[in-house]
Amino acid sequence: MSxxxxxxxxxxxxxxxxxxxATAPSARPSLLVNRGFRAAxxxxxxxxxxxxxxxxxxxxxxxxxxxxxxxxxxxESILYIARLAEAVGHGLGAGALTAVEVTGRAAAYAxxxxxxxxxxxxxxxxxxxxxxxxxxxxxxxxxxxTPGGQS
Amino acid sequence: MKAHEVMALFRDVPGVAGSCLxxxxxxxxxRDVPPGVADxxxxxxxxxGRAALSAVQLPMPGSDQVVLxxxxxxxxxxxxxxxxxxxxxxxxxxxxxxRTATRVSAPVLSAIREPQHMxxxxxxxxxxxxxxxxxxxxxxxx
Numbered sequence: 001m002s003x004x005x006x007x008x009x010x011x012x013x014x015x016x017x018x019x020x021x022a023t024a025p026s027a028r029p030s031l032l033v034n035r036g037f038r039a040a041x042x043x044x045x046x047x048x049x050x051x052x053x054x055x056x057x058x059x060x061x062x063x064x065x066x067x068x069x070x071x072x073x074x075x076e077s078i079l080y081i082a083r084l085a086e087a088v089g090h091g092l093g094a095g096a097l098t099a100v101e102v103t104g105r106a107a108a109y110a111x112x113x114x115x116x117x118x119x120x121x122x123x124x125x126x127x128x129x130x131x132x133x134x135x136x137x138x139x140x141x142x143x144x145x146t147p148g149g150q151s
Numbered sequence: 152m153k154a155h156e157v158m159a160l161f162r163d164v165p166g167v168a169g170s171c172l173x174x175x176x177x178x179x180x181x182r183d184v185p186p187g188v189a190d191x192x193x194x195x196x197x198x199x200g201r202a203a204l205s206a207v208q209l210p211m212p213g214s215d216q217v218v219l220x221x222x223x224x225x226x227x228x229x230x231x232x233x234x235x236x237x238x239x240x241x242x243x244x245x246x247x248x249x250r251t252a253t254r255v256s257a258p259v260l261s262a263i264r265e266p267q268h269m270x271x272x273x274x275x276x277x278x279x280x281x282x283x284x285x286x287x288x289x290x291x292x293x
Contacts, residue, residue, distance in 0.1 A: 073210035080206050084199040085219045088226065091192050095222030101246055105213030126211070133218070133246050 053127045053139070056110075060119035074102075074126045078110045082120055100124075101133040109136035111144065154267050157256045158183040162273075164252050166225070166244030169272065172260055173197040173235045181260075181267045184239060185274075197235055200228030204235075216253070218246055229253050232261025 054071035058064050058079055066072035078100050085097045102108040110124030123144060125136045154172075158181050161170040169184030171193050179190055179197075203217040219226040220242060227238040227249050236256075238249055 070210050074207070077206040077210055081203045081217065081219070084202055085221075088196050088199050088219065089221045089224070091195060092188070092221075092224055094224035094226075097219060097221055098242075099218075099220040101216075101218035101220070102207045102211055102214050103216040103218070103246065103250060104211065106211040108207070108211060128211075 052129055053125045053131070053136070055143075056122070056124050056126065058120065058122035060115070060121050062120075070128075071126045074108055075110075075122060075124065078108070078112075078122055078124060079120070082112055082114075082122070099137070101137075103133055104130065106130050107133055107136060109133045109140055111137075111140050152259065154259055154263050155181055155183065157259045160256070161238055161249075161252055164238075164240070164244065164248050166240040166242075167249065168239045168241065170236060170238040171197075172231075172263060173237070174264070175233045175235075178266065180234065180263050180265070183272060186272055188239075193237065196226065196237055197228075200226070200237060201235055203228060204230055216246075216250060227253075231257045234261060234263060236260055 054066065054068045054074075056064065056066035056071040056075035056078075058075055062079070064072055064075045064079075066075055081100050082097055085100070089095060089097055096114055097112050099112055100108075100110045106126065106128045107130045108124060108126045110122050112120060112122050114120045123140055125140055127136060158170050158172065161167050162183070169188075170181075171179060171184055172181040173194070174180055177194055177197060179193060182190070182193070184193065200217065203219075204214070207214045207217060216227060216229040219228070223242065225240045225242055225244045227236075227240070227244075227246070229236045229238070229250075231253065236253060238244075238253070240249070
């Protein structure tokens with residue numbers, strides 16, 4: 001008589017949802033091509049594992065919108081850093097500030113635009129789980145609907 | 152590995168042009184950046200980098216790196232012990248690679264307390280001042 005275990009029921013949940021918060025990103029699994037091993041062999045990988053991300057934005061009149069107090073404080077800090085960076089960018093001939101990233105136990109990415117009149121707009125994500133800023137940048141870029149950024 | 156050798160390794164990261172290390176008092180401990188960047192400008196960058204790191208501590212405790220991305224430059228400000236590491240790169244420089252390089256270098260760089268012997272930045276003497284002659288390795292002056 002066979003004692004093989006019964007196959008587990010398929011719950012229908014995608015593999016990458018295990019351990020992820022209820023607000024897991026709805027992005028479809030991405031495809032990577034392992035070019036160094038077998039060209040054109042698609043490998044299914046999990047989408048960016050953004051943990052608990054909060055969003056914030058700053059309009060041209062410096063009005064902050066954020067979904068948590070923490071994200072609001074992050075937006076204030078990013079605005080302050082943008083002011084600090086102005087002098088640095090000018091001194092180094094680096095051009096306009098386009099983004100600020102923060103990494104560590106938490107992570108944040110903020111896309112920054114300054115128009116000709118000096119009005120700064122910010123759109124960003126704060127992730128207390130510390131996702132790679134590359135993932136946050138991709139999410140912010142997707143939300144803005146414009147390609148850009150280089151991280 | 153010596154500290155200045157560790158610093159020079161940052162230039163192996165694609166896009167990175169150089170780096171420098173400062174202590175909490177704003178003293179330049181190691182400089183490995185292109186000669187066109189003046190020391191006082193680096194110190195100015197360092198002061199603002201420290202302020203930026205302080206600014207993010209409240210909303211994001213445990214943050215140790217602030218990256219400023221400009222149109223033509225990227226500045227990585229990273230806390231290594233009590234010191235501040237500044238890495239200068241082009242806009243394509245990847246945060247994750249610099250972060251890994253920093254993590255590997257941190258044990259050495261965080262222990263630096265005194266200004267170190269500065270290595271010659273590559274290319275710094277590639278274009279000697281006009282009229283100055285020096286002897287080449289093949290013993291030819293010119």
